[in-house]
Each structure stands twice: as C-alpha cells, then as structure tokens.
Amino acid sequence: MDFMVFQYPMITVQACLDGILLGILFALIAYGMALQWGVMNIINIAQGDLVILGGYIAYFMYLYGIHPAWGVIVAPVIMYFLGVLIYKLVINKVVDRDLFISILATFGISILFMQLMNFAFGADVVLANSDYGTTMLFNNNVVLPNSKLFSAFISILFAICLVIYMKKSKLGRAIRATAQNARAAKILGVDTEKVYAATFGINAALCGVAGALISITFTIHPYMGLPYTIRSFMIVIVAGLGNLPGVAMSGMGLGVFEEFADYILGTEFRIGSVFLLLVLILVYRRFKLSRKREYLK
C-alpha cells in the first residue's frame, strides 16, 4: 500500500485527470457495447479485439507515412463494413437465441481475431506516434500528453454525433424502436434484420475509433483486447443499457478508480482491481435484486 497519491495534492490532480481522460475513451467503447446489448441482446466478448483491430488500422497508416490521427476517420469506415460482415456471417444466426449462445459465439470470434491478428501483424507490441507534444499545468507539476487530450476530445465528438444521429435520423429511430420492442417494430414495418446489421456495424465502427486512439495514446498488441472487453462490460453493468450520460459517468469513474488503484495498490493490481470491482458490483446488484423480489412477494 502506498498513499503517496494523497500526500501530494498535485499527484491527486494528476491521477484524477489521467483517469478522466482514460475513462472517456473507455466510455466510447462501452457505449458501443451498450448499444448492441440493448438492441440485440448480445454481449460481445470480441469487443476488445475489434478495438485492437482498429488500432492496427491506424498503425498501418502510420507505417505508410499517413498521420495516425486520420485513423479515427478511416478505421471506423473499414470497421463498419467488417462489423456488418461479422453480423451476416455469424451474429444473425445467434441473435434470437439465448445470451449464453451469443457469448459463446462472440468468444469464438474473439479467439479467431486474436490469432488472425497475431498471424497477420506479428506478436510485436506496436504504437503509432502522433508527435502531439505535452501540455503542462500548475507550474509544470501536472503533465497531460496532448495525445490523451486528443483522444478524449475525439471520443466526446463521436459520442455527440452518435446521439444526434440516433435522435434525428430514420435509422436511428428504427434502432431505438427495435431496442424497445423488436416485435412491435417489425409489425410496424421496421426491417429489424437491417437494423441489427447496422447496429453491429456502428458498434464495430466505435471500436475502430477507440482502437485508433489507443494506438496513438498507448500501445497495441494482438492479445491486449480482453481488458477492454472487461472494462466496457463493467461500465455497461454499472450504467445500465441505453443510458449515455450514465455510461460516460461510469466510464470516467472507472478511469479514476483504476488510476487510484494503480497508485495505491501498485500497477500490478490495476487490471485485477477492475475485476474485483466487477465482482463486487455484480454481487451488490444481485443483493439489491433479491431484496426487491422479497418485497414483491
């Protein structure tokens, strides 16, 4: 245990800011997961692997001399079509089945993606350099890499665009209608098959954006997807489905929690603390639910 983070106020500020910036990025991934969970009732275990794949798209642009920031435009386009393709090949066969089947199917996709990425891109850890420099605050005591600021900004931008799109566009309305009641939407003429495909595509596109941002801010590696899946799963569980402000808040909360766990418990428990929190929240939710049930009885 190390409580240095509370002894120096500047470190506390640093940890909070780092956590919030990181959390915004997590929230973007989690929003995609919440969307397809809500609409299609599918928990996508391959979420993190889609993120990493998006990262590789930005990385390859960087390798060919294009600034990796353009990846936030190119990656979602490619990933959208990939998402639709995955839907047509696999997901549409499991979309009406129970949750367990879809978890198994996406788990399989996850393993397949990991191995394919390893096969195609190699097992090296890679990153894309943005050369964005650093912002210094409070007399140089707090440092914020501009790449982190950039990724938070882009995440917010995409989230806002998506919310507007969901509210205003025809497809957005259809998606929301399907989420509320797929059968009723079908009766009223919504092509749910198309809605499902688009939803999965949008989710993959969001993962693509997040991946590109991660390759700019951190590092990517074919086997690094799972922690992102777990984090988004956890954010969605806390926030609930179809609750964007909730997702944003719980994302940032998780980011800050992780940073503090890192300082206090040590970096080795960073991911471990996320798992622990997940277990605690699930237990708490169950506890709350069972109390409600008793009350109903």
Place this chain on the structure above:
Amino acid sequence: MRLNKIILSFVSALVILFSTSVASFAKVVGDKIILGAAISLTGKYSSNGVHTQNGYNMAVDRINSMGGVKVGGKTYKFDIIYYDDESNPKRAAQLAERLISQDGVEFMLGPYSSGLTKAIAPVTEKYGVPMVEANGASRSLFTKGYKYLFAVLAPANLYLDVAIDLAVEKNNGKPVTVAMAFEQDAFSQDVRLGVLDAIKRTGSKKVIDDKLPKELNDMAATLVKVKQMKPDVLVVSGHTKGALTAIRQIAEMKVDVPMLAMTHCDAAKLSKQHGKNSQYALCASQWHKTLTYKDNFFKDGMTYAADFEKEFGYDPPYQSAESSAALLVFKDAFERANSFDQKKVRDALAATNMQTFYGNIKFAPGGQNVDKPMVLFQVMCDASGKCENKVVAPTKWASAKLIHPVPKWSER
C-alpha cells in the same frame, strides 16, 4: 468377445505403428545428427521465436557447408526437427516428450523464453537428453541442479546490475537512489534480484519498486512517482512492451532522470519506433555486433550481421546470434566427445571452453554461461535524427563514451 477382438487388433495395430515410427527416426540417421527443438512460431512469442529459428538455421547451414561435424572419423551433418509450441509452456513440454519418446531425438535445442525453457527442462532431464539452450536466462533455471541443461547466455540477474555500478561510478563512487519498475514474470523478476544485489553491494537506496502487469500499456502512475522522487537511476524491465511504453510516456510526460536503463531494447527496435525520444536510453544486451569475439565459422560479429542480413533481410537481434552460438557449442562438444553417447556428450558440454563470435562460452555447474559479460549500449542520435545503439560498457568494448547525466527535456 467380438468387441474384445476388435480392441485387441486396434491396440496391436497402434503398437506396430509406434514401433515402426520410432525405428524410422533416431538421433543419428545415416550422416545426419538430428536435433529437436520446440519453438514459438505462433502465439505471443512468435517474433522472437522466428529470430531463434533463423539463428539455428543459419548455423546449421554454415556448419554443414563448412565440413560438418567429425565424429569417429566420419563426417556428419546437422538437421533439426522443429515443432511449434504456440508460445504455450504446456504444449512445449508435450512436444519435448514427443520429440524424445516418439521421434527418438537424443539431443535438444532450447525454445524461446525462460518460461518455456522451464517447462521443457524437467522433460529433457528425465530422459537424460542434453539440451543447449540460447533463450532462457532466468536464474531459477540454473539453481535446480539440472545436469543436462546448458545455456550459452548470461543469466538474467546480470542484465542490469552493471547499470547500477555505472551510476555509482559516475556519482564518484557514492551510493545512488534507484527507481525500479519490473514486470511480474520469471525473467524480469530475476533481473530485479540482480539489481537489488547491486543496490545492496553499493549501499544505494531503492526509492520506488513497482511491479508491472502482463497487460502493461500505461505506466503513468510509476512515472509520476519518479518525477516526485527524483531518483538517480530508473530501471525498467517488462519485455518489449515495457520498453516501448516507458520511452513513449517518459517523453510525453517529460520525466527527467539522469540514467534510464532497460532490457529488451534491441528487440523493441526502440530507436526505429521512437526516433530521438529514445535517445540516451541504456539497454542491456547479450550481444552486439561490434564486439570483437571471433570464431572460424562466422568470423566475427560484423560478418555475422552482414551474412544474416543477406539471408533473412534484417539486422540480427541478439536472440538470433545466441541461437547460432548454441549450434557451435554442440558441434564442439560432439567432436570432443567423439561419440554420440548422451553421457559422453553431456560431459563434453560441461567441459566446454571456447570462443564464438557471440562471446566466450564456459558453463558453471548449474549450466549457465559464466564467461560472457552483458554489454550495455546507449541509444545515440546524430543531428539528422538517425539513431544507433553504441556500446558504452564494459569499457573494454565501448565504442562510445557514456553520456551522463541524460540532458533535461527542457534542454533538448
């Protein structure tokens, strides 16, 4: 009754199949000495696995084309059976069993990484199969009393203790403060033990001792602590991802530290990925091509590097060089034993005392190579932004002078 008959015939068919397959393979077939190796061709170690395989293949071709191995007045050629262990220790141990008990291999080459070597060593030990390995440096491999394990590389605890000594030397012999960040795997933890020994020996003080997770891609917290505590030396070891993450975030967060020492910079191609940001980083390495060791097969490091590049299209990392050296050791031992008896070869290996392009090789009773010091190189860049690794320690091989302390970010 009928079922019993079917089972019986099935089993006897299997027995016949196995006995023929064992007979068709053996340690020495015709004029070939067959070695076995489980290597990570897929999975998370696949890039270093390929470096290892390339190193082995390069040495096999070279030794075969330069007259092969002479045993009992007859000339033999090397051949290797490879299996892919998928970077998985369990699989590696299975494959070692298979190589030995099914394929009849009597001499083994090591896999890539300490973890996989640890998985294979009990198997080779059980069957008394001599194994020369080139990529498992963990200290725990050499304290188990293995009799058939020989490593051409220096053990992990010697990777970075030189850096602490160097920092003390630069501090006019006075103790220094050390910040450490190590991944929690066998190898990095051994590197850590070596650094701790050096800290104790020099009377220095550790101010940060962080452990890094396997999924490391953010070490901002550690670096903020480093900024606060201002240590004289920062030591990082977390394979390639540790090296890449550290350099990226140190540059982004403008962390000023007089000395930064790391492992796995060679494989990380630090200077290629990060350019000038990686400047002044000190890297521990088993080998560098500018070292002046010599042998009859590859001549010296520079020639080896040029030949390797011609064949495989990239500059050889030390993983390839040490793998090539393993074959030279085997050849030498076979010729001195003048026999294919496993015990005799084992004894000849234990008595090895030779120089290769990779370095001097002489095994301690535990199997580790005690005759080859580690080298430290520093990433140095010229005005045009082209960066190179230059050996700065030990002084005997230094091709450049250590730049110390590292200039502050505000002055770069």
